[in-house]
Amino acid sequence: MVDFSDTRPNPDDILEDLFIKEQNKKGRLEIFFGYAAGVGKTYAMIDDAQEQLRCGVDVLVGYVEEHTRPETIQIMNGLPILAPKMVEYRKLQLKEFDLDAALERKPELILVDELAHTNAPGMRNKKRYQDIEELLNAGIDVFTTVNVQHLESLNDVVQKITHVGVKETIPDYVFNQADKIRLIDIEPDELLRRFESGKIYRPERTQKALDNFFTRENLRLLREIAMRKVANRISSDNQNEPRLSKKMANIRLMVCISASPSSARCIRWTDRTAEAFQAPWTAVYVEDMDSDAMTDGEKNRVRDHLALAERLGAEIVTLNGHDIATVIAEYAKLSGITNIVIGKSRNKKSLISYFKASLEEKLIAMLPSIEIHIIPGNPGIKKNALYQRRRLRISRNLFLSWQDSVKTLLIIVAATLISLMLQALNISDQNIIMVYILSVLIISRVTVGYLYGVLASCLTVLVFNYFFTVPYYTLHAIQEGYPITFVIMLLVALITSTLTVRIKTQARLAVEREHRTEVLYEINKKLLASRDFEETIGLINAYMVKIFGRSAIFYSQDPEDHDSDTFLQSELEDDAAFLKSESERAVAHWVFMNKKCAGAGTDTLMGAGAFYMPIIARSKVLGVIGLSCANGVLNQNNRLFLRMIASQVEMALERHYLSNEQRRILVESEKEKMRSNLLRGISHDLRTPLTGILGASSAILESGSIMDQETQETLINNIKEDSQWLIRMVENLLSVTRINEGPMNVTKTPEAAEEIVAEAISRIRKRFASRKITVKVPEVLLIVPMDGTLIEQVIINLLENAIKYSPEDSVIAVEVKKTGNEAVFEVSDQGNGITEQDFPYLFETYVPDGKRNADSSRGMGIGLSICRSIIKAHQGKIDAENKAQGGAVFRFTLPLQEM
C-alpha cells in the first residue's frame, strides 16, 4: 500500500485556493525577453497581439516606445491604440502610459512596451512595472518587453561586462512571477548588421552605441546571460511544481549591509546565490554608534540598500550594537545562518588596520562553522567621507553648555579643596593625583560628550601643576618626574572619558531597544486582551500616535465603498484632518486594491500626505494604517518598527475576523434551529383548528338543511373560535418576524408604559368580556424605550395564558412599577400555578415528546417562547414563579435607558 496522505493536497484547500483565485482573478503577464535593443521584442509582441485580435480577444495597445521602427509601426495597423498621457517635466513634453485610462477601458489584453521604464515624476507610480502590476490586479492580461540588463539581480553582472551602468531595473520577482517568458533571439552578427543599416537607432546615436555597448563580444555575453536566465527559469519551474516551492531549509544566507556602495553588489550576489540554492536569505544592518553620525547621503544609501534587499525578497533585520562583529555573530548563531556575505574594500591601509582585527577575521574567529563570503567592493571610495564621518562623530560629542561647565568647575574646585586638605595633612602627591583622576572620571560621567572630560583632564593637570608641584603657585614643573605624571594623568583622563561616553551611548541604545521590545510586548498584550473590533482599532491608533508622534488613521474597509475610518490626531502635529480628504482616501483605496504600501516616502502616489500600509492576512487586506507625514517621511527604522507592529495587528485583526465569523455561524445555526423548531411546533398546532373549520363548514354546506338550528350555530361558533385562535397565532408569528437577526434589532421608541398596558387590556377585554382584570400603574408617567406593538403582544400573551390557567371568576392582576433602572411588568393569576414539570420548558418553543402538558396541545406554548424572544431582543428579562398564596406570576423587565 502506498500512503498518499502526505503528498496529496487536501481537496478543501484546493477549492479554497480556487475560490480565492476566482475572487481576485489576476491577469496573465507575458514578457517578451531579449538580450539587447533591436532583437525584435516589440515586433514579436505586436505580431502576437494581432494574432490574438484575430481570435476575438479585446486587445489594446497601451504604450509603444517612440523610437519604434517603421516595420513595427506598420504591423500595428488595425490595433486600437490608447492615447498617451502628456506630462510636462522641466519644460519637456513627455509621453507616458495612461494607466487610469487603461484601467477604465479595461481590455482583455493590453500591450505595454518597456517594462523597466521609469515614469516621469508626478505619475502615480515611479516605475512602469508597478503600473503593470495594477493592470494585472485589475484582471487585465499584459504583454510587455524587457531586456536582460534591466533585471535587478543581473544588473551588476551586465555592468561589469559592458561597462555601462543601467539605472532602470525591475525586481526579479516581476520576471519570475510572469506567466510566460518569450525569449526573442537573433544572432549577434545579424543584430549588428541591423545596427549598421540604422534600423535600430538614428545614425548619430548608432555610432555611439556601437562603440560602447554593441560590440560583438558584449552581445555574445549578454545573449548567453539571457538564455541562461530563461533556462534557469524553466528548470526551476520544473523543480518547483511537485514541492510547492518549499525553500530549502538547510541553507540560510545572510548579507551584511552598510552605507558603502559595494553593499548593493553584495545584496545582488546573495540574491542570485539564494535563488540558485533555493534558500531563504536575510539582509542585516547593524546600527552602531556611528549610525547617528552618518551623513544624510549615507543614511539614504542604507535605506536604498535595505529597500533593494527587500525588493529582491530578503528578510530585513536591523540590529543594534557597538561591536558589529559580535552582534552579527550572535544573530547568525541564533537564527541558524549558514552563510554570511560581507563586502570588503581595500582602501584603508593605515597603521591602525594592522593592529585592528578586520570584521571578517573577527567573524571567522567567532563563527568557526559558518561560511563567510567576501565580495570585493569598488576601490576608490572617497576617503573624504570617512574623515567627514569621523569629524561629524567628534563634533557630535562636542557640546558646550552652561550646566556642564558649571559642573566641571565645581568638581575641579572640590577636588582641589580635598587635595589641599590632604596636603595639609601631609599625605603624599600620588593620592592627590588619584583625587584628580577621580574628578575627571566623575566629570566625564556627569557631562555630555567628550569635551568636558578632555578639558577637565587638561585643567586638572594645570591645577595640579599650579598648586601641588614645586615651585608652588606657578605653572613651572621643576621636579624630574612631573612631565611623566602629567602625561599619564592626561591619558587616563582621556581614556576614561571616551569610555564613559561609549558606555553611555550603549546604554542609550540598550534603553531604546528595551523600550521597543517593551512597546511591542505591551501592544501584543493589549491587543490580545481587546475584546471587540472597535477596541482593537482604537488601540492601534492610540499606539501609532504614541510611538511615532504622528496622526494616524485606520481603515477597516475599503474607503471607496464604506465609511470605516477611525482617525486620531497627534498632539505633536498640526491639524491632520487632511487625512480624511478625498485624495487621501483614494490612496487608501489603492492600498486596499493593490495590497502594497503607498503614499509619502514610497514609489507609489508619493504626493500623498501620509504613508499607508496594508494589514494582510491570508491574501486578504484586513485594514489599512495611515500615518501622517506632515513632519517628514518615515525613516527605515520607523518603517521596520511599523512592520513589526503591523504583524501583531494582523494577528489581532485576524483573530477578530475569525471569531466574528464563528459567532455569525453560531448565531445563524442557532436561528436556523429556532426556526425549524418553531415550524415543527406550529405546523401541528395549525392543523387542528384548520381541520375543525373545514369539517364544520363542509358539514353545514352539505347537510345544513337536515340539521337543526342549534347544531348549526354550534358549528358556526366553532368556526369562529378556531379562526380567532388562528389569527392570534398568526399575530404571534408576525411578531417574531419583527425581531430581526441579532440581539439589537428591535426599533425602540419611547412609549408610555400605561398606554401599552391599556391597549393590551382593551384588546383582551373584547375577547374575554367577562373576566375581571385589575390594573395598577405608577402615579408618575413611566416612559420606556420599546417596540410598542411587540410589548403589547407580550402582555396579551401573558394575559391569555393567565386567563386560560385560572378559574373563570378569579381576578387577574396587571401591575407596572419602576425598580431602579428597570420597568417591571407583572401579570399574576389565582389559578393552580405552574407545575414542577412544566417549569423547565415554560419558555421553550420545542418541548420534548411526552413532557408536554396534554392540555397545551392548543396552548400558548409558542406564545410564551415568543414573549421570551421579544423581551430578550429588548435586553430585558422574563421569568415566572408561583405565588405563596397560590397562582402564578409572570414578570418581565425592560431597561429604562438604552445601553
Added chain:
Amino acid sequence: MENKSVILIVEDEAGISNFIAAILKANDYKMIKAVTGKEAISMTASYSPDLILLDLGLPDIDGMEVLKTIREWSTIPVVVVSARGHEREKVEALDLGADDYITKPFGTAELLARIRTGIRHSPKNRSENALESTSLRIGELAIDYDKRLVTVGEKSVHLTPIEYKIIVLLSKNIGKVLTHDYIIKEVWGPYTNEIQALRVNMANIRRKIEENPAEPQYIVTQVGVGYRMVEELDV
C-alpha cells in the same frame, strides 16, 4: 329607508368584500364594490359615495396613491383597512387625509362602529348641523367650550392650557384617530418634536379625568399611531 348611505368597498379579496357586503346589507347600507385602485377612483367620481372602505394592498396601484388622488378633489370620508403591525402605514394614511382606520382582522361590531362614526362626521353631515355645539358629554365627562370648563360627574377638573387644548382638539374630532404628529402640530405648532411632552400631558389628563389611567375610558391610545376620544363608552 329613503336615504340609505352608499358605501364604496375597495378590496381585491373576494372573500373579505363578500362578508363586508353581507354585513352592510344586513345593516341597511347600500354598497358598491371596486377591485382595483383605478376602478375605485373612477367609481368615487361617478357615484360620490358617503364613505369609502379602502384596502391598502391593491393589485394595480398602491392604496396610498388612491387615497392621495381622491383627496385632491373630494372630502368623502375614507376608512383605511390595514394589517396589524403596519403602524407606519396607518400614520401615513391618516396624515394623507384618511379619516380613520380599521385593523385586519376586525369584527362586525367594530366595522359598523367605524362606518357610523365616519358618516356622522363627514363634512356633508357636519354642514347640515352647522351650529357648532357648545358642549360635549360622554358618560361622566362633560366639556363646556364657552366656559372652558371640563367636569367629571359633579367635580370640575382643573386642566392646564395645553391639556385643555389637547382635550378640545380630541373632542372636536371625536371618534377619529389623531396622529401624534397632528396633535403636536395643532397644539405646539409646526417644526417641533414634542412627542415626549404630548405623552406626559396625556398621562396628566388621564390622571385627572379617568378613573384608572391604565384603563382609560374617554381617550384611548392607538399604539404607534395616536389618540382617539371615544364617542360612546364601552358597556
